[in-house]
Amino acid sequence: MTNVFELVGKASRFGFRAGVDAFRRPFEGAQIVRQIAEVGSQSLPLVIASGIALGAVMTLHTRSTLVTFGATAAIPAVQAFAFILEIGPLVTGLLVAGRVGSGIGAILANMRATEQIDGIESLSIDSFKFLVVPRIVACTLALPVLTLFMDFSGLLGGFLSEYAASRLSLRLYLFRAFSAFEWSNFWPPTLKTCVFGFLIGVISSYFGYTTNEGAQGVGKAATRSVVVSSLLIILTDVLLIKMIFFFFPENAL
Secondary structure, eight states: OOOHHHHHHHHHHHHHHHHHHHTSOOOOHHHHHHHHHHHHHHHHHHHHHHHHHHHHHHHHHHHHHHHHOOOOGGGHHHHHIIIIIIIHHHHHHHHIIIIIIIIHHHHHHHHHHHHHHHHHHHHOHIIIIIIIIIHHHHHHHHHHHHHHHHHHOOOOOOOHHHHHOOOOOOHHHHHHHHHTTHHHHHHHHHTHHHHHHHHHHHHHHHHTTTTSSTTTTHHHHHHHHHHHHHHHHHHHHHHHHHHHHHOOOOGGG
C-alpha cells in the first residue's frame, strides 16, 4: 500500500507540473501538432475498424433480443445511445492506452536509457516541457476526436448489419437513431475522454520519463503504462458517469 500511495503521489505531482507547464511559455506548438498527428492519425484506422466491428456485433445481439418483443424499430436508438454514452468513449480510451500509451512509455524510457534526455538538458532545453508536455496535450486533445470516429463507425457498422437483415434505409436509420437525442446527451460523454487522454499521457510519460533501470526499463515502462492507464480509465469512467448523471439527469436513461 505504501508503494501504491507513493506512486499516486508522484504521478499526481508529475501531472500537476505538466498542467502548469502547458500554459507556460514557450508553448512548443510544433511539437504539439506533431504529437497530435501521431496520436490521431496512427490510431484512426484501429478506432474505425473496431467501431465498425463492435457496431455490427452489437446490432446482431440487440436484434436477436428485440425481435422477441417486436421492438426492432428501436435498434438504431439503442445503438446510438449505447455507443455515444458509454461504449465509444470507454473503448476508444482503452485502445489508445494500449497503442499510444505503450509507445510513449517505451520512447521516453529509451531516451532516458540512451541518455538522450540528458543530452537535451545539456543544451539548456527543458526536457520535461519539450518531451512530456506536448505528448500529454496531444493525448488530451486527440481523444475526443477519436471518440467521434468511434461513435459514428459504430453506427455505420450497426447500419450495415441492420441493412443486411431488414434493408432499412440509411435515412430512416439515422432518423430513428437521433430522434430522441439532445445535445446534452452527446457532449458530456464525449468530453470526458479529455480526462482519459490526460491520464494516458501523464501515466505513460511518467513511467517512461522517470525510469532508471536502463534498457530493461523500456519494456517495463511500456507494460506499466498500458496496465495502469487502462485501470485508471475504467475506474475514472465510473466516477465520471456518476458526475454526468448528477449534473445532467437527462443522460440517466
